[in-house]
Amino acid sequence: MSALNDVRAEIAGKLSAAGCEATTDPKCQVPAVLVGAPSVLMAQGVGGWQVEYPINIMGVPPGNEGALEWMLGELETALTVFPGAAFPRTIEHNGADVPAYVLTVNQSVSNPNC
Numbered sequence: 001m002s003a004l005n006d007v008r009a010e011i012a013g014k015l016s017a018a019g020c021e022a023t024t025d026p027k028c029q030v031p032a033v034l035v036g037a038p039s040v041l042m043a044q045g046v047g048g049w050q051v052e053y054p055i056n057i058m059g060v061p062p063g064n065e066g067a068l069e070w071m072l073g074e075l076e077t078a079l080t081v082f083p084g085a086a087f088p089r090t091i092e093h094n095g096a097d098v099p100a101y102v103l104t105v106n107q108s109v110s111n112p113n114c
Contacts, residue, residue: 003112018081030058048110055103063099075101
């Protein structure tokens with residue numbers, strides 16, 4: 001494991017503890033709450049990085065009322081753990097366009113090699 005993956009697992013664990021069925025597996029089936037691959041925004045010297053982790057709350061296509069209700073319930077739970085802005089989107093997941101809410105979590109990640 002790497003420090004970047006450790007933080008992904010930590011975010012998923014906090015979401016799961018709050019009641020979301022969160023995963024870090026990009027091949028998960030929808031509906032799902034996926035903690036996705038991080039974006040490294042900038043280095044903090046050699047000691048770490050400022051990183052942004054997407055939380056994709058993905059419903060079943062085509063995104064009917066039931067899918068929206070499920071996504072909004074999961075979103076409310078996620079926002080209790082990671083307050084911030086969340087936006088509805090259609091995202092590509094495993095070759096299909098799926099309805100989703102995307103919430104991002106910003107973290108400082110320490111470089112374990114320093």
